[in-house]
Amino acid sequence: MSSTASAHVATADQAFGVSFDGVGRAFPSGKGESRTVLRDVTIDVEPGEILAILGTSGCGKSTLLRMVGGLDAPTAGSVRIDGSAAATYDARCAVGFQEPRLLPWRSIAENIALGLPKRTPASSARDTVARLIDLVGLSDFAGHRPREVSGGMAQRTSLARALARNPGVLLLDEPFGALDALTRLKMQDLLLDVHAAAPTTVLLVTHDVDEALQLADRIILLGREGDTAGATIRETIVVPGHRPRDRGSAELAELRGRLLAGLGIDRHGEARGIESTRTIPHYPY
Numbered sequence: 282m283s284s285t286a287s288a289h290v291a292t293a294d295q296a297f298g299v300s301f302d303g304v305g306r307a308f309p310s311g312k313g314e315s316r317t318v319l320r321d322v323t324i325d326v327e328p329g330e331i332l333a334i335l336g337t338s339g340c341g342k343s344t345l346l347r348m349v350g351g352l353d354a355p356t357a358g359s360v361r362i363d364g365s366a367a368a369t370y371d372a373r374c375a376v377g378f379q380e381p382r383l384l385p386w387r388s389i390a391e392n393i394a395l396g397l398p399k400r401t402p403a404s405s406a407r408d409t410v411a412r413l414i415d416l417v418g419l420s421d422f423a424g425h426r427p428r429e430v431s432g433g434m435a436q437r438t439s440l441a442r443a444l445a446r447n448p449g450v451l452l453l454d455e456p457f458g459a460l461d462a463l464t465r466l467k468m469q470d471l472l473l474d475v476h477a478a479a480p481t482t483v484l485l486v487t488h489d490v491d492e493a494l495q496l497a498d499r500i501i502l503l504g505r506e507g508d509t510a511g512a513t514i515r516e517t518i519v520v521p522g523h524r525p526r527d528r529g530s531a532e533l534a535e536l537r538g539r540l541l542a543g544l545g546i547d548r549h550g551e552a553r554g555i556e557s558t559r560t561i562p563h564y565p566y
């Protein structure tokens with residue numbers, strides 16, 4: 282895609298690094314007081330890296346992601362994309378959510394086209410949408426409406442719409458959380474295929490420890506330390522091995538136990554987690 286001078290269409294054919302420097306977020310809690318949700322979050326995400334963000338419900342995962350996309354702003358520290366501050370609705374980012382959020386009266390192809398940067402010429406729009414529909418395996422459903430396809434297909438449409446923005450940073454907030462277990466595994470494979478085809482930087486919020494281990498280069502575990510207000514990075518784990526990883530490996534099982542313990546799951550739960558993963562048939566499906 283040709284580059285233009287306008288900052289508003291500054292999407293990228295390249296992946297951008299994201300740096301969090303002492304990031305904190307406090308929300309007003311009435312009577313002039315405030316409640317600290319996040320504090321002292323410092324990490325550099327490499328261009329093209331897949332970083333998974335784990336943490337218990339309400340610990341600030343979505344808030345952290347929103348600050349990258351410019352949907353929220355830190356009250357301490359800074360978030361930088363490719364060296365410059367994240368702008369409001371930063372055009373360098375695309376966001377995918379747990380629900381596909383498609384327009385029901387538009388076709389699958391039209392929904393994907395909604396993600397294209399403004400002022401994309403018609404011919405390149407057609408090419409991009411065709412390529413993305415093919416990439417997410419929906420070529421036979423281009424003219425269908427969202428209600429005529431399965432939940433997994435709707436979520437694939439949503440992923441393709443995010444990719445249509447040609448983002449340098451892809452922000453995914455529990456993107457597969459509403460899907461059944463097998464569809465979720467297929468979506469994880471798809472995300473890896475997509476990432477291999479165009480290695481954008483991915484920040485993936487999930488509360489599925491196995492998903493994080495399967496997809497990420499690194500995992501950060503957010504949580505509170507002691508009685509301190511606000512969650513911060515309690516653990517950073519570099520996931521060993523190359524993708525696609527063997528879901529049953531002993532090395533990952535050890536990390537799984539550590540992450541589950543960090544999320545407050547007891548040893549019995551941890552043992553069950555390992556057991557149930559082993560019953561999943563081997564990849565690819």
Ligand SMILES: Nc1ncnc2c1ncn2[C@@H]1O[C@H](COP(=O)(O)OP(=O)(O)O)[C@@H](O)[C@H]1O
Nearest residue numbers: 308309318336337338339340341342343344345
């Ligand atoms: N705009 C807001 N105003 C006030 N509180 C908020 C706002 N957004 C998030 N919060 C609070 O911040 C905390 C973290 O929320 P969130 O980032 O959504 O958590 P998570 O995604 O980890 O479940 C929650 O307690 C939530 O109520």
Ligand SMILES: [Mg+2]
Nearest residue numbers: 342343344454
């Ligand atoms: Mg959330």
